[in-house]
Amino acid sequence: MSDNVMVSSVENDRVLVLERVFDAPRDLVFRMFKESEHLKRWWGPKGWEIPVCTIDFRPGGVWHYSMKCVDQNQGQFYGMESWGKGVYKEIVEPETITYTDYFSDxxxxxxxxxxxxxxxxxxIDLGNKTKLVSRSEYVSAEALKTVMDMGMLQGITETWNRLDELLESLK
Structure with missing residues (x-):
């Protein structure tokens, strides 16, 4: 498992930048984001599963998914379902994925x-490692604050920890 923790920073009060180095080649890390069978194994915070995940991985294509809390220890969240939708804008394999991320039904x-x-x-290719830099831009500081107050930073940290564990198991 990687010893790298995620580094986060905020730019201009409305851009959240996340960085982490994964101990796996870039092609493999990129593949984890483009194929539903991989995303279903790691996307979402600890205690959540992805019962629905469809991907049309091309500019203009849609990624639609459902996250469901299956951990009874998460109290009020147990059984909760959360839907998301991404619309891909640009894909440069294996370098860049740009998309708009929405909450959906x-x-x-x-x-x-x-x-x-x-x-x-x-x-970013670092030989046998990959640095992932994610920039999430919101329309306003209030919009970023809304998702931060929902626990988004903890959720994405747990999500990337799950990715790290999956990558380790695939090596």
Whole structure:
């Protein structure tokens, strides 16, 4: 397992930048983001599963998924379902994925009352390791604060920890 922890910073009060080095080649790390069979194994915080995950991995394509809390120890969250939708804008394999991330419902309708973000993920080749840099830009500081107050930073940290564990098992 990687000894690297995620580093986060905020730019301009509305851009969250996350960085982490994974102990795996860039092609493998990139593949974990483009194929539903891989995403189902690690996406989401600890105690959550992905019962639905469809991906049309191309510019203009859609990634639609459901996260469900299956950990009874998470109290009020147990049994909760959360839907998300990403619309890919640009893909440069195995270097960059840019997409708009939305909260949605089971039919893929966007939840306009929740903040959307423009996400650019850069996969930087470090030989047998990969540095992942994710920039999430929100329309306002308030929108970023909303997702931070929901526990997004803890959730993505747990999610990337799960990715790290999966990558370790695949080596």
């Amino acid at each position: 089971a039919e893929g309708n966007i939840n306009e009352s929740m903040p959307a973000s423009q996400i650019t993920m850069n996969f």
